Amino acid sequence: MSATKARANQRSASAKPAAADKGAGSLKWLIAVTVALGTxxxxxDNSSVSVALQHIGGSLGASQDDVTWVITSLLLAEAVMLPLAGFLATAIGRTRLFAGALVLYGISSLLCGLSSSLTMLLVFRVCQGxxxxxxxxxxxxxxxxSFPDSQRGQAFAxxxxxxxxxxxxxxxxCGWLVDTYSWHWVFFVNVPVAFFAAFMTTVLVRDPPELVKAKAAAWAKGLRVDVLGLGLLALGLSSLQFVLSRGERNDWFGSGLITxxxxxxxVLLVAGLIWETRAKNPILDLSLFRSRTFASAILIMFVVGVLLYGSSTQLPQFLQTLLGYRPVDAGLVITPGGLMLIALLPIVGWLTGKVQARWLIMLGMGISSLAFFNYAHTLSTLVDFRSVAEARLFQALGLGFLFVPINVAAYVGLPKAKTNQAATFINLAQTVGGGFGIAAIETIVARRSQFHQSRLIDGLVGTNADYTSSLQQIGSTVFNGAGSAVDAMQHAQAVVLRSVQQQATTIAYDDAFWVLSIVCLCVMPLVFLMKPNKPGAQESGAGAA
Known part of the structure; x- marks a missing residue:
């Protein structure tokens, strides 16, 4: 009888952990959905507001140049906050910080939509940033x-x-909201999402014991803010973001302000980094870069920011300015790529449990290089909707094999106490990389357009039979309708010049994608510096390579 009772107790005891594990499994996926929703x-919002700038400027009576501060102000504010995020998580708790940021983001979005002047809008955009x-x-x-190492790839997917x-x-x-309602709804749509995500965060998420202990220890020692380090890094990053976002518009180093x-x-960033290596309580823990795996992952994530934001902003620009697409139509072209990523990322997350992350990164970079090479040979003034959509799908295939494996590789060998700092560096790399990518593509297109236009115009001389024939054909069409022969010839020359400018800009976009293709190839050797992870196994979390 006692033996039967003992076996029953044993079965009951073994059933409890199983039920607990099942409940914990459901909880962690709810947490994953919640934090992913907020992000x-x-x-x-960051990537779509640019589509509404023209409407915002018209509504608020702002010039096209002034209204671009709607984007620049947010980037500057983000640059100030990014280095501080890890410190704040230790000081006030990660869950409280995340939920509070979501609530304030929702309030700021509401106030952005209610703004009646550009000044008001910029103030609340800074709050958003x-x-x-x-x-x-x-x-x-x-x-x-929230996830064990064996499931982290699926979570990052x-x-x-x-x-x-x-x-x-x-x-x-954004194009649909602006066309259907007004630019205000680009901000209003954030409000319910932000409040819902904040509520779910407070219900589901708890800080891990390691972070709770770190917070208690920091306060016990007398919490101190590295004011000098924060000031140097915040000013340095915000100055850098200003240069990247306004450089091309102000002729780069032809402008005293930009220079x-x-x-x-x-100077500020170098001084800040030197100070952080010597400070007792640094804002950024640069000791993480002693791991060649982490350092390589951060550099590759920087390049992913270049590739993602550089192409995502400039491809719609190409379609709208050269091919005459509406914002909604330009968005439709790149949407299939997004749908592919939604389908592909869970598969890549599963693969990270089977294949070393560094080999998946190499595959993603190889595909991305070929995708940008394909862009350079596909884009033209005669390209159709389907061809651009297929090229975008090709690029999405490469991106799908980059983001998840990079995040998995970055955390190899890092203890939980370093999680906040590691996440800070990863997001900082992607954000700054995005700024560099947008600025680089804009500059390449502007400079190479001038170069190609000059070369094409050099070929338009009186001895060029094709040029002479085109002028005569266009001129005769205009002359037969109305006007003098001189007017007809001037009109014909203007038509040819517009065509030359369009061709020059198209070739410049091809040049830009050539550069991105080469960048992908140059980054691939970095994967050999990474420490091999053990797919599907638990990392010990000690040490770094």
């Missing part, structure tokens, strides 16, 4: 600590939907 909202510097970083850190897919469908959603801020950002 999706933030990234979607301060919150946006926290949300993706804390979301990634929460995900990392869901997070990847937020950070990689949002920029691809953002222009489409001065570029020098200042370099």
């Amino acid at each position: 999706f909202m933030d990234v979607l 301060l919150c946006g510097g926290v949300i993706p970083t804390m979301a990634q850190a929460i995900l990392k600590d 869901l997070f990847g939907v937020a950070t990689v897919v949002a920029p691809t469908i953002g222009p489409l959603l 001065g801020l570029a020098v200042a950002s370099g």
